[in-house]
Amino acid sequence: MLPLPLGGAYDYAVGAEALQPGDFVEVPLAGRLVAGVVWGAGDGKVDAAKLRPVARRLAAPRLPEVTRRFVDWVAAYTMAPPGAVLKMAMSVPSALEPVPPHLGLRLAAAIPDFKDTPARRKVMAAAGRLPPLSAADLAREAGVGPAVVKGLVEAGALESVELPPPPAFASPDLAAPRAELSPGQQEGADALVAALGGGFSVLLIDGVTGSGKTEVYFEAVAACLAQGRQVLVLLPEIALSAQWLDRFRRRFGVKPAMWHSDLGDSTRRKTWRAVASGEAAIVVGARSGLFLPFRDLGLIVVDEEHDQAFKQEDHVCYHARDMAVVRARLGGFPAVLASATPSLESLANVQAGRYRLVHLPDRHAGxxxxxxxxxxxxxxxxxxxxxxxxxxxxxxxxxxxxxxxxxxxxxxRGYAPLTLCRTCGHRLQCPHCTAWLVEHRSAGRLICHHCGHHIRLPPKCPECEAEANFAACGxxxxxxxxxxxxxxxxxxxxxxxxxxxxxxxxxxxxxxxxxxxxxxxxxxxxxxxxxxxxxxxxxxxxxxxxxxxxxxxxxxxxxxxxxxxxxxxxxxxxxxxxxxxxxxxxxxxxxxxxxxxxxxxxxxxxxxxLRRAAGMPPYGRLAALILSGLDVGVVESYARTLAKAAPRAEDVQVLGPAPAPMALLRGRHRRRFLVQSARTVNLQALLRDWLDRAVPPKSVRVQVDVDPYSFM
Incomplete structure (x- = not known):
């Protein structure tokens, strides 16, 4: 399997090295070498003489079997190419290469003659009494500049030795004092801890704002870590997690491993490998943390489970809350959802007996x-x-x-959502999107919040050329x-x-x-x-x-x-x-x-x-098909073709095509279908059959969004 939006896995011959499913390998593809994952045995349909061999096995921990099953499941459910899902699990290409050795300096076995100076004597004395240190650490211990240490290495008086790598992350202190829990909180914490020994389950913490939900699920986190297993906590806005991280440090004495898009490549590389090796005991991250290669994941917590930020709406369209439940089921461990305002989907699952409820009706500390x-x-x-x-x-x-x-x-955001000309009423609009330009007066710009296009306020109206006569509206x-x-x-x-x-x-x-x-x-x-x-x-x-x-x-x-x-x-x-x-x-x-x-x-x-009467989620199923392209005529033509091939089945209703509310987005014209069905309908199979009967032209992109959250 290659991390590319391809239809499935490609067959290669085993090269010089024996391979196992989950091995990361490099293979030739279209004149270049591409990293991929051994997914399993070939099907034998391709003549062995035509198979190109695997170039090499990469020095990275194997992608766990449960992660590979998760990739397959997400791809099937979201109707995304499996390689596009795999790409999220291989998001740090540099992590697939061997870790550079961690080198230290010590006295050479046979010290040659070298020019002696007081600074060099300090370094030699420090190297003689201390274990091997990096060049920078040795210079600091000796109180000299790095050039002195470098000169001794060049003179042959110091030699390099490979050191064991330092721990990527400090281990949480499970004996640290915890917050005092109220009787209601303790009852909830006990329920969560008990679930850790019972295989897969889903527990919903429904607690009013300020009820101490975090401290309650921290007890389950501590119990899982005590069992030697890993924990994943998903937050909707990882960039805004400062207070959460402070509470975690107070409870466990260390910072957790973080996972989000603002991290630098070296940190992401270190974290990815630490997760794969099991060294990262707890990871706190955005929705993409679900696709990290956990060696032994034992608990997932989705905090603020109702939050729309857990829904990804481009490339692979998935909801991290729902996929967290799937990942827990595949791994055979509990998932904990927490919110003061749980989603209707989660509450419906509680009523149906699929989720257990942990209720915290009171604010903490009175x-x-x-x-x-x-x-x-x-x-x-x-x-x-x-x-x-x-x-x-x-x-x-x-x-x-x-x-x-x-x-x-x-x-x-911004100063005003709309700017118009007082003379003729012309509204300043993004040329690439169906959206008004939002005035950000502090930045001196009019900005499109969808594509990022920005301009300064023009000196005169582009329509009637009236000068300096714009009004900020709203x-x-x-x-x-x-x-x-x-x-x-x-x-x-x-x-x-x-x-x-x-x-x-x-x-x-x-x-x-x-x-x-x-x-x-x-x-x-x-x-x-x-x-x-x-x-x-x-x-x-x-x-x-x-x-x-x-x-x-x-x-x-x-x-x-x-x-x-x-x-x-x-x-x-x-x-x-x-x-x-x-x-x-x-x-x-x-x-x-x-x-x-x-x-x-x-x-x-x-x-x-209201939802039940309309057959809408969570009591019915819904999917969106969004067609987009640079040529509006081609998009509309394909939309009509797709409409003619639309499924006509009992308990299925196809709405559209219609221009999407955001009919132009980043320069692409968009048309939308909505497919509504009963819960008993295999919606993915129906959509696959429909799209197979009306293949789009190459210039038209078709995005399938199963369980859509946004209708723009």
């Missing part, structure tokens, strides 16, 4: 849930040109006067922060978005500043909802609570409820009570009523009834 109050913008509108209601401004004034902290939440977080600065000139205000927290270090510094009360008012997008604990934060104001409720997304209500619940959960997490104000034009919407009353279960039951 903290109480915040009061949630909708602010009807029809009755209490902001002043013209402003975005904060008088009710919210009044609450902010009270918090500032009390010396506490507040947060304003708006899930819109608020983004920068505009809200600007308004807050006018209202509270003495307040220390900061904006927290993916633009201002571009990596783990920036996020950690931001969290430190809030925790140390260097910030009075935090203005942010959805990343501020990711499980942070700020004891002095007592007020959360949601600037536009209706954002996300419209658009035809089947999960719009559920997702809005989850997001606003998570944002609200940032308030009043310590001894100070919290308040949440939701600015809305729809105070009687079911989502707003559920948030105000705290009756989440009734809201979820209503959502479930």
């Amino acid at each position: 903290a109480v849930m915040p009061d949630i109050v909708p602010v009807d913008l029809r009755r209490f509108p902001p002043p013209r040109g402003r975005w904060l209601s008088p009710r919210l401004v009044e609450a902010l004034e009270e918090v500032m006067a009390a010396g506490e902290q507040a947060m304003l939440y708006l899930n819109r 608020p983004g977080v920068e505009r809200v922060a600007e308004e807050a600065a006018l209202l509270f000139p003495a307040a220390r205000i900061a904006v927290m978005t993916s633009d201002t927290c571009s990596g783990p270090h920036a996020a950690a510094e931001f969290v430190r500043r809030v925790s140390d009360h260097e910030i009075d008012l935090l203005v942010g997008t959805q990343i501020v909802a990711k499980g942070y604990h700020f004891p002095m934060l007592t007020l959360v104001g949601v600037v536009d609570a209706d954002l996300g409720l419209e658009g035809g997304d089947l999960r719009a209500g559920e997702r809005t409820h989850q997001l606003l619940s998570q944002v609200a959960g940032r308030a009043g997490r310590a001894e100070r009570p919290g308040r949440v104000l939701l600015q809305t034009y729809q105070p009687d919407h079911p989502v707003m009523r559920a948030l105000r009353s705290g009756e989440r279960d009734a809201f979820i039951a209503r959502e479930a009834d």
Whole structure:
């Protein structure tokens, strides 16, 4: 199997070295050498005389059998080429090569004559009393410069010796004192620990924000590590995990191995090999951590399991939460899902008896849930040109006067989502996408959030040529922060978005500043909802609570409820009570009523009834086919061909083709089909048969998304 989007495995002859399934090898392909994995015995269909031999076996640990089965399973379910899935397991090509030896210096067995100096005598004395050290360490111990050590090596007075490599990661301290658990937390932790001895199972920790879910599953992590097995913890936003990592260090005394796209190649190489050898006991990572070659994985934890960030929507379309459950089943060990707002899919699995529920209904250490109050913008509108209601401004004034902290939440980056010409109404749009350009005033740019295209604000309208007559329409977080600065000139205000927290270090510094009360008012997008604990934060104001409720997304209500619940959960997490104000034009919407009353279960039951009646997931199956190409005529022609070949079967409905809401994305024109079916239908087999009967032209890309989350 090659890590390329090919239809299957290729046959090669065994070369000079004996091979086993899972061996990493180099093979010739199209005039070059490509790394791949021995998947199994050939089928004998190719004449042996035509087979090209494997060039060499690579010095890397074998890809475990369970990982190979996982690759096959994910490829079959997502309908992605197996090689494209394998590529995620081979994401660090340099890790397949042997590790460079770790060399130290010691006194030569026979020391030749050499020019003696005081500095050289210091080095020789240090080398005589210490074990072999690297050149840099030896120079430091002797208190001399590296050139002195280099000169002694060249003179033959010091010789190199290969040293055992230092440990890649420190071992967690399982005897370190743990946090004191409440009776409810202890009961949940005991259930998780007991599951470790019972093979495959799935446990859902359903706990309100601040209930201590992390400390509960840390007990299962400790128990699994004590058994000598490895642990994987998946977080939705690994760049924003600073507080989680602090809690882990306090509990286990060390940092875990990290896995995410911001790591450098050398760190990724070290981590990949440490996972494969079993040296990395615990890995904390983004969704791609599922495809690491664990030698003996014994537990997977998916924190914030409801989060949409676990869904990958390009290349191989998969949901990491669901694939984590599959990986646990293939490995025969438990998976733990944790959330304050579990997904309807997970709750349906609890009701069906497939998952076990661990319920944590109370906040830890006596903290109480915040009061949630909708602010009807029809009755209490902001002043013209402003975005904060008088009710919210009044609450902010009270918090500032009390010396506490507040947060304003708006899930819109930048200054304004739309810029138009006051003279002719022309809207500044991305030339490559069906999207308006978003003004980022702090950066002096108009930016497309889909393809990254950016321009400066033009001096005149490209349509009517009116000069300097553009209007910024609607608020983004920068505009809200600007308004807050006018209202509270003495307040220390900061904006927290993916633009201002571009990596783990920036996020950690931001969290430190809030925790140390260097910030009075935090203005942010959805990343501020990711499980942070700020004891002095007592007020959360949601600037536009209706954002996300419209658009035809089947999960719009559920997702809005989850997001606003998570944002609200940032308030009043310590001894100070919290308040949440939701600015809305729809105070009687079911989502707003559920948030105000705290009756989440009734809201979820209503959502479930609506989905069940419509045959939508999790009570039915859904898949999307997205056709894209540079030539809109070719894409539309193939869409019509595909429509004519659409399956006509009982319990199956094909919707489309229709232009995708994002009909142009990164210069490619897009058309979409939705396929809805009963749960009893083998949807993948149906889709394969359909696509086999209508093969696309080479210029058209067909992306299959089984269980779609986004409908753009």
